[in-house]
Structures are given as structure tokens and as C-alpha cells.
Amino acid sequence: MGEQQSLFGDGGPLVGGQPQGNPAHLARRHDPAQSHEAARGIVKHLGTLQQEVFEAIKAHPHKTLNELSELCGLRDPRKYGRRLNELRKAGRIREYEIRRCAITGRKAAVWEVV
Numbered sequence: 099m100g101e102q103q104s105l106f107g108d109g110g111p112l113v114g115g116q117p118q119g120n121p122a123h124l125a126r127r128h129d130p131a132q133s134h135e136a137a138r139g140i141v142k143h144l145g146t147l148q149q150e151v152f153e154a155i156k157a158h159p160h161k162t163l164n165e166l167s168e169l170c171g172l173r174d175p176r177k178y179g180r181r182l183n184e185l186r187k188a189g190r191i192r193e194y195e196i197r198r199c200a201i202t203g204r205k206a207a208v209w210e211v212v
Contacts, residue, residue: 151181152190152211159210160194164201166209182209 154170155161163182167175185191191209199206 147178148181148185151178152185155185155191155209156211160208162197162199162201162206162208164199164206168201 150170150172151166154166154172158166158169161169163175163179166172167178172178182191186193190212192212193207194210196205196207198204
């Protein structure tokens with residue numbers, strides 16, 4: 099059996115055997131050149147962003163992404179939204195329930211560490 103990479107290591111998490119730090123997985127083939135450039139630029143920060151989101155959920159379980167952003171000072175909730183899905187696929191967090199977000203007033207998932 100092969101050795102898996104660390105969730106927050108240089109290669110990013112393994113999800114379905116694929117490292118999530120690959121720029122090809124972050125931009126679609128038909129996306130504009132700017133999207134591909136942004137994907138190449140974000141790869142080196144994925145581990146850090148994932149760690150920030152994981153630590154925020156660990157410190158404040160059962161919060162929505164917008165609530166976590168406000169509590170922890172995460173700069174752009176949309177940028178961290180993709181990290182939630184990566185962490186979920188990697189088995190590090192799970193959706194706890196859907197409820198009304200205290201920030202937006204809209205229904206949203208709340209998260210917890212597995």
C-alpha cells in the first residue's frame with residue numbers, strides 16, 4: 099500500500115487519489131486564461147488556506163462559512179468555500195446540519211471536525 103500525503107503538506111490533500119493542489123483541478127479547460135493563472139498562483143497557498151479553515155472549524159464548530167469568517171477574520175469567505183469541500187472530501191470535516199446563517203439570514207451548512 100502506498101504512502102499518502104499529509105492533508106496540509108506541500109501536495110495538498112488526497113481526494114480520490116488525486117492531489118487537490120494541482121492547478122488543472124482548480125480551473126476548467128474552457129475557463130479564461132486569467133482563471134488558469136489564478137489557479138497556478140493559489141496552489142502554493144492551498145495547504146495554508148485549508149489549515150486556516152480547519153482551525154476555524156475546530157475552534158468554532160457548528161458555524162456557517164460566513165459566521166466563521168466573521169469570528170476568525172477569514173478575509174474572503176468565497177475563497178475559503180472551496181477549502182470546505184476539499185476538507186470534506188478528505189474526511190477532515192463534515193456537514194453537521196443546515197440552518198439559517200446569523201450573518202446572511204439564508205440557510206447554509208454548518209461544519210464540524212471529524
